[in-house]
Amino acid sequence: MSANWPIITKTPQARAQAVLCDYDQVCREFSWDEARALLDYLPNGCLNICHEAVDRHVDGGNGEITALRWIGRDDEVQDFSYADLQRETAKFANVLKTNRIGEGDRVFSLLGRIPQLYITALGTLKNGSVYSPLFAAFGPDPVRARMEIGEATALVTTRQLYCRKVEKWRHELPSLKHVFLTDDENGDLPEGTVSLRTAMAAASAEFETVHTTPEDMALLHFTSGTTGRPKGAIHVHEAVVAHGITGRFALDLRAGDIYWCTADPGWVTGTSYGIISPLVNGVTMIVDEADFEVERWYRILEQQQVSVWYTAPTAVRMLMRAGSEQAKKHDLSKLRFLSSVGEPLNPKAVAWSAKIFPTPFHDNWWQTETGGIMIANFSSMDVKPGSMGKPLPGVEVGIVERQGDEIAELTKPDALGELALRPGWPSMMRGYLHEEQRYQKCFAGGWYLSGDLASRDRDGYYWFVGRADDLIKSAGHLIGPFEVESALIAHPAVAEAAVIGLPDETAGEVVKAYVTLNPGVEADDSLHKAIIATARKRLGPAVAPRQVEFRDVLPKTRSGKIMRRLLKARELGLPEGDTSTLENT
Amino acid sequence: MNKPELSELVTRALYAVAPDLEGETIDPETPFRDQFEFDSMDFLNFIIELHQASGEEIAEADYPQLASLNDCVSYLKQKNV
Numbered sequence: 001m002s003a004n005w006p007i008i009t010k011t012p013q014a015r016a017q018a019v020l021c022d023y024d025q026v027c028r029e030f031s032w033d034e035a036r037a038l039l040d041y042l043p044n045g046c047l048n049i050c051h052e053a054v055d056r057h058v059d060g061g062n063g064e065i066t067a068l069r070w071i072g073r074d075d076e077v078q079d080f081s082y083a084d085l086q087r088e089t090a091k092f093a094n095v096l097k098t099n100r101i102g103e104g105d106r107v108f109s110l111l112g113r114i115p116q117l118y119i120t121a122l123g124t125l126k127n128g129s130v131y132s133p134l135f136a137a138f139g140p141d142p143v144r145a146r147m148e149i150g151e152a153t154a155l156v157t158t159r160q161l162y163c164r165k166v167e168k169w170r171h172e173l174p175s176l177k178h179v180f181l182t183d184d185e186n187g188d189l190p191e192g193t194v195s196l197r198t199a200m201a202a203a204s205a206e207f208e209t210v211h212t213t214p215e216d217m218a219l220l221h222f223t224s225g226t227t228g229r230p231k232g233a234i235h236v237h238e239a240v241v242a243h244g245i246t247g248r249f250a251l252d253l254r255a256g257d258i259y260w261c262t263a264d265p266g267w268v269t270g271t272s273y274g275i276i277s278p279l280v281n282g283v284t285m286i287v288d289e290a291d292f293e294v295e296r297w298y299r300i301l302e303q304q305q306v307s308v309w310y311t312a313p314t315a316v317r318m319l320m321r322a323g324s325e326q327a328k329k330h331d332l333s334k335l336r337f338l339s340s341v342g343e344p345l346n347p348k349a350v351a352w353s354a355k356i357f358p359t360p361f362h363d364n365w366w367q368t369e370t371g372g373i374m375i376a377n378f379s380s381m382d383v384k385p386g387s388m389g390k391p392l393p394g395v396e397v398g399i400v401e402r403q404g405d406e407i408a409e410l411t412k413p414d415a416l417g418e419l420a421l422r423p424g425w426p427s428m429m430r431g432y433l434h435e436e437q438r439y440q441k442c443f444a445g446g447w448y449l450s451g452d453l454a455s456r457d458r459d460g461y462y463w464f465v466g467r468a469d470d471l472i473k474s475a476g477h478l479i480g481p482f483e484v485e486s487a488l489i490a491h492p493a494v495a496e497a498a499v500i501g502l503p504d505e506t507a508g509e510v511v512k513a514y515v516t517l518n519p520g521v522e523a524d525d526s527l528h529k530a531i532i533a534t535a536r537k538r539l540g541p542a543v544a545p546r547q548v549e550f551r552d553v554l555p556k557t558r559s560g561k562i563m564r565r566l567l568k569a570r571e572l573g574l575p576e577g578d579t580s581t582l583e584n585t
Numbered sequence: 586m587n588k589p590e591l592s593e594l595v596t597r598a599l600y601a602v603a604p605d606l607e608g609e610t611i612d613p614e615t616p617f618r619d620q621f622e623f624d625s626m627d628f629l630n631f632i633i634e635l636h637q638a639s640g641e642e643i644a645e646a647d648y649p650q651l652a653s654l655n656d657c658v659s660y661l662k663q664k665n666v
Binding site: 507542 | 600604605619624625627645646648649
């Protein structure tokens, strides 16, 4: 696996300067109580993420440090100190309280990367309510499904996103009592919505953070399933124990850092490591409202003197494509640690980064369900390009094989099996909302089964091999084929649909759909376009298929289940595997 | 090509990637990504379409010059398409 790519070694000096400077020793001695001891807690063992991320720093005399530097599309800059965040989150919490939105009530955000998103997330937690982020590029279907499952009480969004994606079906979701709009320049708000700015202006900047217990629900993160609707992974306030320490261990975060996490806060990375972890660690975080653009990104790294940068393979590959010359025009010497997550970072990209930046990219691995980084390439550790690294201290990882109801651990080096974790770390999900059965299916033999196939080499480095199921990873987003197929079938001409991920140089995978048409419908170019258009309108561009192919039949099992894996194998010219249950082709 | 022809070429490339935009009003001054659901993968695919339709090699460094309809038309005009 690593044969063609030389190991990137670290100097003794670099090792000594890392937060986690002696991996083996820390692994031997670490207990989660040590991570707990780094936090402040509230009286009687209560714990609130917002207190640890914001209030604690102000109480400790660090209120004037810049917590968030926001860069607008037009390069406007707004700074928020920890004290500013404390005031703004207090006002937001008061807005919720005034509207009788209380503990456990679910507050959703559907926003781009604007300051109100961060205030919404933290203010919701301060109020003891549950925060659930939605990706702003989702179409109306994914937005609705998630808000229905999550029984949204309140939504914070913009006028444009509301009108495009929510307004039409809003009255069919009875739980949704409050919609706050962040932009209300022209005063005439859509029916049933409230101006957040007006509400905030009237709210007090004093609020006593709700004394949540460590096991109270804090975050609801949606993730795709292979079948069925998206699942709402429940995370509790105790997750902050892992958010804090993993930021130090795996991202090398320390006070004084200028940190840029480019992940969108509509997803779990953008929340755990784009809001909570950096703030708990007292750093200054950069937020860029604009989308990826090579020159803009290099400019931000240089001008903001970013020291720790956490991004995604798609972005790294796009930078690599743009060439080294563009990078060399910028002074990137302040970069101390680079990390990547979302899907495996190709060895070639790791090797490229080591030449361009003062340090290579360090890949890491985790999932919505794990709440925080579980396996990482640490700053003090040699990097094997293409490997996801080694387990975090306090995290036990195994390669296992399901044998009926039994689980066997595979201990031989390089054995291929499913990546599994021993439950018990603080940011582990506590359930899928209202889906106990699907939650229980994640566990067997005392392991949490990740659904990812991997191997471990003789040095203890883990290597990602693929998904054990049909989930698609495109540009860092985990996409459930079922959700896409459902939107395709909604087109009147489509009888059946099957969706797979095709390997793509830039995005990792792109979504491809195969559809069969209803009798009498003619397959032509305009229908092809119309089907893609429908899917994009319903799902948004990140989830909708980029390619659609017409088929007369789709391969199915005798029980009628479409064999996505077979479609993929045929598309890629791979062995077809076990086709004994195949009905026809 | 004259400006209306170039505008037509750009619009067709846009529709090829995002057929959901057909029938929508395109503000020629506003970047595509600020007025539609149009992500960075769409943008890359759009550049490929533009390259195929115009025959013009488009350097990565030029991408920021292709953000809006008017940007694209000016860019292609300058390249003598």
